Amino acid sequence: MPDFTIKEGETLPVFTDTLTYSNGKPAEPESVEFQMRAPTATEALTLSGTSSVVTKAEGKVAFAASGADTKGKAGNYIANWKAKIEGKPMTFPTTGYLWVEVQPSLGVKAEAQLVGLPEVHEHLQIPANDRIHDGTLERYIKACKPLIENLTGPIAIQVHDEWYEGGHTTLGLRHKPSYGYGTNPYLFLMAVSEYRGPIEYNLSVVGTPTQGSVYSTMANNELGYIARRTSGGGTYTFWRDPHHPQQSIHVVYAAGQETVPENVAFAALETIRWWYQTPEAVGKGSLTRADEEPIRPMVALPYHVIAMLEPMRRHPSFA
Secondary structure, X not given: OOOEEXXXXXXXXXXXXXXXXXOOOEOOOOEEEXXXXXXXOOOOOOOOOEEEEEEOOOOEEEEEOOHHHHXXXXXXXEEEEEEEEOOEEEEEOOOOOEEEEEEOOOOOOOOOOOOOHHHHHXXXXXXXXXXXXXXXXXXXHXXXXXXXXXXXXXXXXXXXXXXXXXXXXXXEOOOOOOOOOXXXXXXXXXXXXXXXXXXXXXEEEEOOHHHOOOOXXXXXXXXXXXXXXXXXXXXXXOOOOXXXXXXXXXXXXXXXXXOOOHHHHHHHHHHHHHHHHOOXXXXXXXXXXXXXXXXXXXXXXXXXXXXXXXXXXXXXXXX
């Protein structure tokens, strides 16, 4: 559970703490600075909020964040207090670090997920007012999405901006939606252009071969490819730049499912349940569920989840 929690872009609550030595005796800081760093970063954040000593004799300190300290910084951070005692620097806590969670703001555009936190609470039979593990569950929700979409193709609709090598009459899109049982696929070709040196030639997107012009293209949504069309309903090869062949064709498209299929949503919930319950204690000494049930190996996606996704699995060679 985080030591401090604050919403993205907000300045309250104020972080308050009591600095103590390892023997529990309160420190008497003359000044203090709150420091915060992402676990994967090499440098601490530059904070513009105010750090202060509230009560020197009791070791009470506080940090009031500014809006810039939390805006666009949703995530988890390690933190500590850098104090000066009798003119000498000392870091608190004396062992380990504090944990700060900056929660995403609902007013900030976020990536769509396969399931939401209320659904996870219901599936795990966690009371709605029990929010102790919400941070962990949110990470589970985000973590299961790429694992599932790696098998099924895109589910949550997302815009893809990609470059391709020309020289062929068709190009296979890297992120095509599944047309399997129970799906409602969505693929919208937004823009296609050819680069002949520094010059960009925009291709018009047509719906039928008869609408084709000299610079046009047409999508086959179900097969997930685009064809280079020309006048008279014919086909033509996409331009291939001899000097930069892999950057000849620029394609922007949106792909996914109009709604999350029921089997995918249930697969996401079951994956989260698996991750959440596997390390739980079973009431026999220090045994966990993983120890108690050796037939349940620790895998990223449990076998019954993979079976749920089978109707819409794609060829593994496609990204």
